[in-house]
Amino acid sequence: MFPTLLVLISMATLGCALHFPIGPEFLLKKGPINNRIVGGEDTPIETIPWQVSLQSQGWHYCGGVIYSKNIIITAAHCVHNNDSKILDSEIVDVRVGSSTSDNGGSVIKVAKITVHDHYIHYVYKNDTPKSQYDIALILLSSPLEMGPTVKAIPLAESVPNDGAVVRVSGWGYTETGEAPLHLKSVYVNIVNLEKCARVNKIESTKAKICAASPRKDSCNGDSGGPLTYRSKLVGIVSFGPEICGDPSQPGVYTDVVELRQWIDVEATKLSSN
Ligand code: 4AZ
Numbered sequence: 001m002f003p004t005l006l007v008l009i010s011m012a013t014l015g016c017a018l019h020f021p022i023g024p025e026f027l028l029k030k031g032p033i034n035n036r037i038v039g040g041e042d043t044p045i046e047t048i049p050w051q052v053s054l055q056s057q058g059w060h061y062c063g064g065v066i067y068s069k070n071i072i073i074t075a076a077h078c079v080h081n082n083d084s085k086i087l088d089s090e091i092v093d094v095r096v097g098s099s100t101s102d103n104g105g106s107v108i109k110v111a112k113i114t115v116h117d118h119y120i121h122y123v124y125k126n127d128t129p130k131s132q133y134d135i136a137l138i139l140l141s142s143p144l145e146m147g148p149t150v151k152a153i154p155l156a157e158s159v160p161n162d163g164a165v166v167r168v169s170g171w172g173y174t175e176t177g178e179a180p181l182h183l184k185s186v187y188v189n190i191v192n193l194e195k196c197a198r199v200n201k202i203e204s205t206k207a208k209i210c211a212a213s214p215r216k217d218s219c220n221g222d223s224g225g226p227l228t229y230r231s232k233l234v235g236i237v238s239f240g241p242e243i244c245g246d247p248s249q250p251g252v253y254t255d256v257v258e259l260r261q262w263i264d265v266e267a268t269k270l271s272s273n
Contacts, residue, residue, distance in 0.1 A: 067267060135259055
């Protein structure tokens with residue numbers, strides 16, 4: 001059971017300006033029926049050891065992915081507030097090496113955050129929020145100790161074909177309308193990008209890929225987490241329609257293959273600072 005009230009209180013103390021994928025605006029906007037990782041299964045961290053949880057004041061609010069011993073990849077909207085400012089590093093922690101979002105593994109402080117220069121987050125005509133270049137890198141304040149529950153994932157070299165089976169994971173809302181404490185994952189299919197852009201009313205297909213499957217999806221709180229194909233990173237959970245799990249409206253992911261160079265260059269810059 002996700003203690004909604006406590007989340008609301010902690011949101012209030014944190015500052016409601018933060019764009020939290022699990023936060024008041026979403027709790028109000030989406031009822032339990034629509035809040036749906038949807039259709040997934042409990043998955044031990046050992047099978048997705050690159051998955052991390054971004055936390056603030058002890059609460060999971062977004063996913064992330066281990067790129068190297070000191071760099072995490074996440075969604076830009078997970079480290080931005082509503083004033084389009086990058087969050088203070090002090091208020092974001094990263095839990096690694098645990099299947100549960102509220103204990104286990106280790107919690108590491110953030111040293112620095114880099115967001116893609118072209119990132120924008122917008123709402124058009126009261127439709128669901130959308131973004132472009134929704135990607136950011138987090139420099140950890142101390143290097144990760146790699147092991148069976150903590151591993152970096154290589155970036156994919158090519159986008160899987162339409163229909164390919166890909167896996168997405170996180171601690172986001174499930175079909176019961178609650179945020180689970182145990183990590184979940186689900187398999188979905190890559191969807192044709194033009195078609196996805198049409199139905200989701202996205203103007204630009206740049207640096208995006210889409211995936212869907214009936215009643216299987218990522219959802220609020222999965223943002224920033226990994227979309228993988230054959231254990232390589234192909235996408236970062238970015239946004240989706242009001243209803244998670246509706247195959248006619250695919251989930252949208254940041255295209256890691258297109259942004260490979262940006263990731264490699266910025267990660268090198270960040271870690272050499
Ligand atoms: C979100 O709001 C969100 N179904 C993430 C992914 C999807 C929808 C919403 C995709 O964080």
